[in-house]
Amino acid sequence: MGTEKADLEKMIKSLLEAFVSIPDPRGKNGKRHPLPAILALATVAMISGARSLYAIFQWGRLQPAEIVVILGFMNKNGKPKQTPCVATLHRVFKRLDIVRFEAALREWAKNNLGDEEAIALDGKGLLGIHGEELPGVRLLAAYTPESGLVLAQKGAIIS
Numbered sequence: 522m523g524t525e526k527a528d529l530e531k532m533i534k535s536l537l538e539a540f541v542s543i544p545d546p547r548g549k550n551g552k553r554h555p556l557p558a559i560l561a562l563a564t565v566a567m568i569s570g571a572r573s574l575y576a577i578f579q580w581g582r583l584q585p586a587e588i589v590v591i592l593g594f595m596n597k598n599g600k601p602k603q604t605p606c607v608a609t610l611h612r613v614f615k616r617l618d619i620v621r622f623e624a625a626l627r628e629w630a631k632n633n634l635g636d637e638e639a640i641a642l643d644g645k646g647l648l649g650i651h652g653e654e655l656p657g658v659r660l661l662a663a664y665t666p667e668s669g670l671v672l673a674q675k676g677a678i679i680s
Contacts, residue, residue: 532633533591536561539629546616554605558593559613562604564626565592568669574614578607623674630670 540557547556563571566580581589581604589601596602605613645660662674 529588530591533561533565535633536564536629537593539625540622543621543625544618546618547613553602554609555593556613559605559610560622561592562594563610563614574607574610577610578605581605626670630665630668 537557540560543556543560545552545556562581563577566577569580571577571580581592581594584592584604586601589595589604590599592604594602594604643662643664645662660674660676662671664671
């Protein structure tokens with residue numbers, strides 16, 4: 522277990538370092554959680570299977586204190602503090618510079634997850650709240666099947 526913990530710490534530390542360069546869209550006041558910690562939480566939770574803001578929130582709250590601290594959620598004396606709520610995640614991701622975030626994540630994945638031979642493409646049509654397809658709205662994503670990491674995603678309106 523000692524080697525697994527050391528590997529996990531190294532991976533998360535490199536993830537936190539990758540996210541330091543992303544500008545924080547929040548104002549100066551009222552920041553309870555560092556942006557790199559929020560982004561690392563979301564990334565690790567999604568790699569672990571979380572697929573919504575609520576699932577990311579829930580994944581974070583279910584982690585032991587040791588993991589919470591490794592992710593960067595600690596007070597000034599190094600004690601763990603609560604991970605962000607769904608509303609905080611929503612506000613951060615609503616205003617986040619997605620291009621910079623994707624670039625940082627892509628670079629991190631390239632340097633830390635190794636070379637995967639396959640890159641898969643997946644196209645989807647968006648559905649409305651009642652299940653009907655929205656005319657002409659499509660998403661195309663390139664991802665690595667082994668890690669499940671999305672390398673790039675592009676939306677298009679097709680007329």
